[in-house]
């Protein structure tokens with residue numbers, strides 16, 4: 001049994017964060033574990049409250065996981081607190097964690113900020129350099145690279161800038177582009193494009209969390225990054241394509257409908 005740890009925030013409405021991650025990891029037939037960095041009170045219409053986990057308690061959770069069941073891959077999502085990224089990076093380095101996938105979550109689909117300014121500085125300084133892969137969406141890639149992104153060529157430039165700066169592979173996700181949803185990977189000096197047809201579905205809450213957890217699950221199973229991304233992209237595309245329609249706002253994805261296809 002391959003094991004995957006998600007380090008992220010809880011979404012009580014089940015669409016994003018820890019809940020999306022555990023559903024995704026489980027659907028990949030991996031064993032899911034979680035370190036919760038924050039509790040959020042949110043639903044498909046917005047984020048209505050955030051309670052940060054203390055640095056000590058994040059460290060305590062990480063010790064409990066790593067001293068008992070060593071994860072084959074680690075996915076990092078919402079890292080809210082000012083020092084959370086440093087605490088997490090110190091523990092992951094101490095335990096020599098492998099296959100770290102960081103989704104640099106900054107703002108929710110509903111528009112709420114999910115990281116502090118200091119938290120973002122620490123994410124860049126401590127977490128990206130120890131990650132195998134970072135998975136920014138277009139607005140996040142613009143912030144990390146300092147350039148505007150309008151098309152695939154811009155995505156290539158941004159991915160290379162981020163990779164050169166932080167020493168990790170970079171998957172720039174295209175869900176926020178106007179006319180396509182293609183993703184672009186920069187890995188080991190090469191570009192890989194993952195074309196996709198835009199699905200007419202406003203319910204995309206948790207797509208980024210789902211994609212990064214699916215990539216981590218595939219890395220845990222032994223796939224190399226380019227193939228892990230291809231497999232994960234197929235998973236998220238199917239989960240969007242089911243067109244589940246729950247809640248009054250931007251609804252969540254459907255995971256269990258596609259059970260047989262992702263053994």
Ligand SMILES: Nc1ncnc2c1ncn2[C@@H]1O[C@H](COP(=O)(O)OP(=O)(O)OP(=O)(O)O)[C@@H](O)[C@H]1O
Nearest residue numbers: 109137173174175176181198199204206207208209
């Ligand atoms: N309407 C869509 N049709 C097809 N694929 C999509 C659509 N929206 C998003 N995706 C895909 O979902 C994945 C996540 O991309 P996106 O850019 O939405 O990330 P994100 O903004 O981090 O997600 P989140 O909504 O969780 O914040 C990517 O593979 C992207 O191509």
Ligand SMILES: Cc1ncc(COP(=O)(O)O)c(N)n1
Nearest residue numbers: 009016017078108109205206
């Ligand atoms: C706990 C948590 N983690 C991540 C997201 C981002 O997901 P989305 O952009 O789909 O709202 C979120 N809303 N909540």
